[in-house]
Amino acid sequence: MPLSPASTELGFFRSSESRDSKYDPSAIGLAFSGGGYRASLFHAGAVIRLNELGILSRASRIASVSGGSITTGILAMNWDKIDWNGKAPHVATHEAMSEHFIKPLMAATSLSIDVGVSVLGLVPGISGGNQLARSYDKHIFHNKKLNTITASRRFLFCASNLQTGGLVRFTKEYVADWQAFISTTHNVKLSEAVAASSGFPPILAPLRLDLSDETVTAPAGARYDSEALRTNPVLVDGGVYDNIGLEPIWKRCGILFASNAGSNNPAKASQFRLGMMMRIVNTFLDVSVNWRERMLVNMFRNQLSDGLKERNGAYWTIKTPTTNLAWDGFKASPAQLKLASDMATRLKKFPIDNQRAAVLAGYSYADATIRKFVMPEAPAPDAAPVLP
Numbered sequence: 001m002p003l004s005p006a007s008t009e010l011g012f013f014r015s016s017e018s019r020d021s022k023y024d025p026s027a028i029g030l031a032f033s034g035g036g037y038r039a040s041l042f043h044a045g046a047v048i049r050l051n052e053l054g055i056l057s058r059a060s061r062i063a064s065v066s067g068g069s070i071t072t073g074i075l076a077m078n079w080d081k082i083d084w085n086g087k088a089p090h091v092a093t094h095e096a097m098s099e100h101f102i103k104p105l106m107a108a109t110s111l112s113i114d115v116g117v118s119v120l121g122l123v124p125g126i127s128g129g130n131q132l133a134r135s136y137d138k139h140i141f142h143n144k145k146l147n148t149i150t151a152s153r154r155f156l157f158c159a160s161n162l163q164t165g166g167l168v169r170f171t172k173e174y175v176a177d178w179q180a181f182i183s184t185t186h187n188v189k190l191s192e193a194v195a196a197s198s199g200f201p202p203i204l205a206p207l208r209l210d211l212s213d214e215t216v217t218a219p220a221g222a223r224y225d226s227e228a229l230r231t232n233p234v235l236v237d238g239g240v241y242d243n244i245g246l247e248p249i250w251k252r253c254g255i256l257f258a259s260n261a262g263s264n265n266p267a268k269a270s271q272f273r274l275g276m277m278m279r280i281v282n283t284f285l286d287v288s289v290n291w292r293e294r295m296l297v298n299m300f301r302n303q304l305s306d307g308l309k310e311r312n313g314a315y316w317t318i319k320t321p322t323t324n325l326a327w328d329g330f331k332a333s334p335a336q337l338k339l340a341s342d343m344a345t346r347l348k349k350f351p352i353d354n355q356r357a358a359v360l361a362g363y364s365y366a367d368a369t370i371r372k373f374v375m376p377e378a379p380a381p382d383a384a385p386v387l388p
Contacts, residue, residue: 003028003055003374006254007308022252025308028059029249031258034066034198034239035318036345037109039261041355042318043071044105045362046259048385051097053370053378054090055257063156063248065238067261067345069197070140072155073190074104077141079150094386103388108140109355114347118203129207129235133195141191147172149190156248158238159196162206163229167241169248170196175209179223181230183216196235204347205236243289246296256313258296259366261358262289263319263341300373316369318361325368329380332360356387 005026030050032043043064050056064072078100086093113135120131137143149155149172157170166179170193176182192209199205209232216230238245243262250256268279299311318341322331332340339354340361350358363385371378 003255004312005308006312007304007306007310009304009306009308009310023254024060024252025254027061027253028055028255028257029061029063029253030056030059031245031249031256032062032064032068032072033244033258033260033262034068034200034237034345035261035263036067036114036343036347037070037350038318038340038343038345038358039067040070040105040109041358042261042340042362043068043259044102045359045364045385046316046366047071047075047101047362048094048097048359049363049366049370049381050257051092052381053367053375054088055370057084057090057092059153059257061154061156061249061253063158063245064197065158065241065243065245066198066200067347068245068259069157069194069238070108070136071105073141073157073194074108075101076149076155077144077190078104079152098386098388104140106355106388110349111139112348113139114204117347127206127208128203129195129199129205132199132204133189133192133207136195137189137191141189141194144190145185146170146175146188146190146193147185156245157193157197158242158245158248159193159199159207159235160238160240162234162236164224167238167247168196168233168235175211175214176219177233178219178221180218180226181211181216181222181233182219183211183214183230185214187213197238198347199235200237200239206234207236209233209235240285241288242292243285244292244296246292250296250299250311254311256296256299256311256315257366257370258313258315259362260289260293260315260317261362262345263317312374314366314369314373316365318365320365320369322368324372325365326371326376326380327368329367329382330364330384331368332357332364337361337364359387360384 081100082096159168164179166177168177196207302310336357339357
């Protein structure tokens with residue numbers, strides 16, 4: 001089923017992108033947010049439905065932060081093992097997705113690692129982020145190098161640079177912070193990219209990235225030209241900069257699908273006192289996410305002078321109300337939706353019912369939002385996806 005392209009004009013990005021020929025109104029970009037294993041599982045469900053709708057294999061850029069990077073790391077590592085022309089063009093069979101994506105993802109999110117990593121991170125000389133990378137490497141990515149993932153589309157694992165305050169993008173070809181450095185990836189592990197993206201401070205971070213054996217230069221237009229900033233970047237969770245993962249896709253792609261398993265801090269009626277500073281920090285993070293949400297939705301709504309939407313696509317969250325969605329066919333039950341949304345944003349083993357509920361919630365929200373706003377003629381799913 002065809003997807004309508006977005007406007008050929010640049011709208012909000014016109015002034016900054018008027019000389020950028022890399023914007024493609026027909027290109028599809030996917031973004032997967034942070035939120036611990038809850039996010040990893042929720043996005044896995046979304047990935048299953050994006051595959052069924054023929055969207056996943058046509059995406060040119062797939063960006064992620066934090067828990068979403070566990071999902072996309074496993075997908076990127078196994079992408080070339082999947083036959084993307086199964087029973088229908090652009091759609092992998094459920095058997096192929098199960099073997100090379102769902103099973104490894106469910107196994108990865110059955111490991112409790114945050115407490116052990118946090119304890120070791122307190123030992124002098126051991127960084128929590130680097131210990132997280134070692135744990136990921138041992139249990140999930142098995143010494144896989146970043147430069148060996150698929151070349152068929154661009155996966156972008158996003159981290160935040162404590163030294164510059166900028167966004168760091170890990171891709172197959174490079175690691176870069178436009179403000180300070182761009183590096184080759186000859187010796188960078190996939191586990192390091194995912195750990196840098198998901199190392200939430202202070203206990204799972206920072207990751208100190210060793211670029212001593214890489215070719216590192218200052219990119220064109222860099223804000224800082226300092227060798228000290230190109231040697232050993234100090235990185236934390238990409239959600240500190242952009243917890244939805246939109247930055248690498250919304251200036252390049254005209255069709256955007258974004259899945260958000262994060263949530264704002266609940267309201268409190270107290271005066272906070274001792275907890276006030278943490279509340280302030282979390283409020284800053286919430287404001288960043290809320291701003292990006294409003295901007296994305298407005299781009300879906302706005303039409304430019306050529307009559308097309310500024311961007312086409314869909315956005316869903318783990319707490320999206322279901323009243324205005326295409327909530328027919330198979331859907332996760334209200335009890336499953338609540339079970340998923342109530343999961344803590346931890347890297348710990350959850351009961352199997354919680355794991356399945358999170359996957360089914362992501363599947364249901366992706367389906368109901370896409371069919372409501374982008375592909376209204378697509379058939380509703382008649383059964384739940386089969387999970388291991």
